[in-house]
Amino acid sequence: MKVNIEHKEAGKFEETRFEKIHNVIFENSDEASIIVAEEIANLIREKAELNEKCVLGLATGSSPIDVYEELVRMHYEEGLSFKNVVTFNLDEYYPMEKENTQSYWYFMHEHLFNHVDILPENINIPDGSIEQDDIHQYCLDYELKIKEAGGLDFQLLGIGRTGHIGFNEPGSHFNSGTRNISLDHITRVDASSAFLGIDNVPRVAITMGISTIQKSKRIVLLAWGINKASVIKKTIEGNITSEVPATYLQDHSNVTFVLDKGASQELTRIKTPWLVRSCEWSDDRTLKASVWLSGLVKKSILKLTDSDYNNNGMSNLLIEYSSAYNLNIQMFNKLQHTITGWPGGKPKADDTNRPERKSPSKKRIIIFSPHPDDDVISMGGTFDRLVEQGHDVHIAYQTSGNIAVSDTEAIKFVEVALALNGENSKFKKIVDDLNNKKEYDIDTVEVRQLKSLIRRKESLGATRYLGVPDKNVHFLDLPFYETGRVKKDKLGKLDIKIMTDIISGIKPHQIYAAGDLADPHGTHKVSLDALFKALALLKTEKYMDDCWVWLYRGAWHEWDIHEIEMVVPMSPDQVLKKRQAIFYHQSQKDGVLFQGDDSREFWMRAEDRNKMTAKKYNDLGLADYAALEAFRRYHF
């Protein structure tokens, strides 16, 4: 059934009583983007029939990309015309030249305007190249132009982790108009990978104001991924505050937030539905509720009482289990059964309550790693155990990871090669290429090769250290990644073929893969999609009946406790061994390019996270381990 995103009054129904903004939650962002594109297309067509202009406010960033792609498809395949469309973009960095590939001007042309029949004179994007002294007048004129066009019929928005809409950062006034603004540090951190480092991210932008946005007749805000979950909760459920400028949208009479599962996961009705209304109790939800309750009242699971459950919206759950005691025991056992020191299954042991099967006792295993280091960062301890326990472990690095090697790191290596081979060797050109590279130049093919090789050799250092023969280490270099830019291509047939080839060649009993959903457009998500597509193609093969898939999470987020289906304990010595394995990836150690919003190095993040999972288990009343690596099974 098609989901309807038409505006409804928020908080009107019991289910949404905590909410102040109408929102619709989709399974994934692809599906959601199509529905949003349809609403825009319908508006364009309706206006065209009336011989009227359709005035669209447009956003940039990762969130609207699929909406634009669908509009382009509709233009080519369904004849959707943009001749009657006038657009006003929300914002632009300042200073910024149009030709710069980081400019929003470039973004909009690349994703939409170059592919549809919009008239160039109908495109309005704040100009990041005007003189400082002219900005004030320019902004007044931009406002006037929107007004003269008849006002915005529809405004598409994304949301920043600061709660910004457009670039209206915390502190923005509800009455603000188009103006220049200083970007928040978090916003600059989030943009830093696109700009290859925070130092290159502009500090200022020109943005439409809150009041400019609020005047739009219809507003649709898109948010994808768990990175947005917390700001989405604050915006939808919190009070209106300039600290979270998106909360001003609570005052708009025709706004809809379109969310995917990740972005919605902190909303009360999703996170703790038992607080919203009496709910159905599946096994998963029951465990989630017990774990949540244990955290809330700060007691281990076995100490939770009838009144703890009754006082926190779970009285009907107690009725099902007849007492807290019965419920606690069952939940405790469930968690206990996730713990195993035998991630490949324990030979000859009773496996009724173990996460993995005992046979075959020696399994063929593929560990897929999106970048050449996620394997050891996310599951170095488990990796080590699988090898030690005698399984045939293969490592498959899905992408070359070359873009994450800095030029300074690359120069170090190539200068060694040059010194060994002489000034007339081919290495001279690579040194020159690197030294002559301008700020936004794409690396030459040779430089990319060099950077890929650095990551390959670092990976081999780590896999040898953990005892994997080189013949079991596979560098897939999936083509979608090889653009030389931060922005990657879509998955193609060749990507999927490479994935199916390796799986059908090894016929694994176990597959491990990064189940990261934090960034819906990032390499981890695309690498996971490549695996899912390959599994869908192979699932009718006989050997796949014996193949179990376990998902680990990347460096950023861990599974919630109730989601975990296997945890593998690490001793203090194993923690150190894992750290050592991560150290082999030296190009990713100091001053790494894609640090995200966490300034800790990868080994620190991994250790803290594994220790945190162990602490959470211990707080729930389970054994006290030094560290735990967590997995969730994927059923295909």
Ligand code: F6R
């Ligand atoms: C961009 C804009 C910003 C983004 C927001 C989310 O024109 O106005 O408010 O929508 O920063 O960016 P993404 O979608 O990249 O997470």
